[in-house]
Amino acid sequence: MIGAALGAASAQKVETPVAIGIAVAQTSNVALFGQEQVAGAKLAEKLINARGGIGGTPIRLVYQDAAGDENSAINAFQNLITKERVVGIVGPTLSQQAFAADPIAERARIPVLGPSNTAKGIPQIGNYIARVSAPVTVIAPAALKQALKIDPKIKRVAVMYAQNDAFSVSETGIFQDTIKAQGLTVATVQKSQTTDTDFTTQVTAVLNAKADLVVISALAADGGNIIKQLRQLSYKGLIVGGNGFNTTNLFPVCQKDCDGLLVAQAYSPLQSSATNQVFVKEYRALYKKDPPQFAAQAYAGVQVFADALRVIDRKKKLAQWDLGDLRTELNKQILAGKYNTPLGELRFDKEGEINQKEFFVAQVKMKDAKNGSFVFVK
Ligand code: ILE
Known part of the structure; x- marks a missing residue:
């Protein structure tokens, strides 16, 4: 044998x-x-x-x-x-x-x-x-639509994605199609790498584009840092994160700046x-x-x-x-x-x-610097 x-x-x-x-x-x-x-x-x-x-x-x-x-x-x-x-x-x-x-x-x-x-x-x-x-085709649009419900005045959307990651490339395509299908403008598209830690160039471009929503396709470590740097450089609007943001392990990365992030969910404990x-x-x-x-x-x-x-x-x-x-x-x-x-x-x-039949959207609520939760809004 x-x-x-x-x-x-x-x-x-x-x-x-x-x-x-x-x-x-x-x-x-x-x-x-x-x-x-x-x-x-x-x-x-x-x-x-x-x-x-x-x-x-x-x-x-x-x-x-x-x-x-x-x-x-x-x-x-x-x-x-x-x-x-x-x-x-x-x-x-x-x-x-x-x-x-x-x-x-x-x-x-x-x-x-x-x-x-x-x-x-x-x-x-x-x-x-x-x-x-x-797949991204069925999940990604949900969080974007929820953002529009929360703030119907959104017009200009900045899109960010990790260009060295197959999922992020795939997801941003769906996000960009949905943005256009909703009659919104893609104000800028910014690319990064999952290994990057400094996003100053991309965040500056997002601020210059006067976006009122930022939609990000990346993984948790890079994605968390993007959120943190958006807030540090004074971006005030809503942020939608894709499937790579769907973990509480993100919270120690973006800390209090994770607050308010919208993420679509293929699962809910409330189901x-x-x-x-x-x-x-x-x-x-x-x-x-x-x-x-x-x-x-x-x-x-x-x-x-x-x-x-x-x-x-x-x-x-x-x-x-x-x-x-x-x-x-x-x-x-x-x-x-x-x-x-x-x-x-x-x-x-x-x-x-x-x-699969049911999908959900959750919004991050931070309790303190490191602890928070996904609150189901749909
Ligand atoms: N859904 C993504 C992928 O397909 C990540 C998985 C976030 C953890 O790569």
């Missing part, structure tokens, strides 16, 4: 407990999101196993740090596929990483559920790639389904806080794998499957099923794109 670790998946039986790979950012700036994903995945493993796992067989999550760059994500995927022989992978954290790592899984025929990849084109990477994270209310209660009991979107999505990713595996297991016990055959069957079953998750009822289209 030692040699089998290097051999083709097709000659291997499925091991129990059933291994599911989690390849998210546990280090780097991207861990600002990844931490929440690990928290969500851990709770899923705990609850699924407490309820009997897959027809009596427990699941076992295998973590590989995908960090914040493409190579780390590729290595994490390769380890999970060949060494850990997982049945499927939840990951990576960034779309930028998914475009590099997902093709590895596609070639090895391992189902992947993107837990937070929201750029356009992710499910189209391959037949084995689906996602539980609603009333029984499944979500149990999830919220268990999350609070374990972590002493409300579940954030990235935790809920990672939880949903693990849950979808478990629910689909359960259907397969009822036809033929998982331990009797050939690993390669099971991965293919699992991929088919994921796309065929319907799932009651904390995100609400989910299905996938035939390409693996998520079909």
Whole structure:
């Protein structure tokens, strides 16, 4: 069996407990999101196993740090596929990483559920790639429309985005289309890098453009600094942040200047389904806080794998499957099923794109310099 670790998946039986790979950012700036994903995945493993796992067989999550760059994500995927022989992978954290790592899984025929990849084109990477994270096309417009509700006099919108990040590029495209479709003017478009820390040039251009709304597509560390520097240089209007701003880990970065930020949400602890209310209660009991979107999505990713595996297991016990055959069957079953998750009822289209019904918008309310919360306004 030692040699089998290097051999083709097709000659291997499925091991129990059933291994599911989690390849998210546990280090780097991207861990600002990844931490929440690990928290969500851990709770899923705990609850699924407490309820009997897959027809009596427990699941076992295998973590590989995908960090914040493409190579780390590729290595994490390769380890999970060949060494850990997982049945499927939840990951990576960034779309930028998914475009590099997902093709590895596609070639090895391992189902992947993107837990937070929201750029356009992710499910189209391959037949084995689906996602539980609603794309920019459906989420991004919500926060912008909320800003217009709060301040109907908004006319001139400044757009900022991280040009070295696939998701940010994708999201800003949707934001800019929505701005125009709402009859507003794009007053300026400012580009930065996710690794930048000084945004004086861009912020100065935004102020010169006399914008009455700023819309930013970036990740949490750079994005938080952009907000801080906008306020330091006296920008007074509303700010809409994209999906990269959807974590309380942003608060220590922009501190009191995070106050008032609008961010669309693919998840709300207030969503009333029984499944979500149990999830919220268990999350609070374990972590002493409300579940954030990235935790809920990672939880949903693990849950979808478990629910689909359960259907397969009822036809033929998982331990009797050939690993390669099971991965293919699992991929088919994921796309065929319907799932009651904390995100609400989910299905996938035939390409693996998520079909989710409810979206929300929250506004940041800071209590003091470092602590605050997302207050749901829609
Ligand atoms: N949604 C983004 C992406 O697809 C980030 C994920 C914010 C954490 O890359």
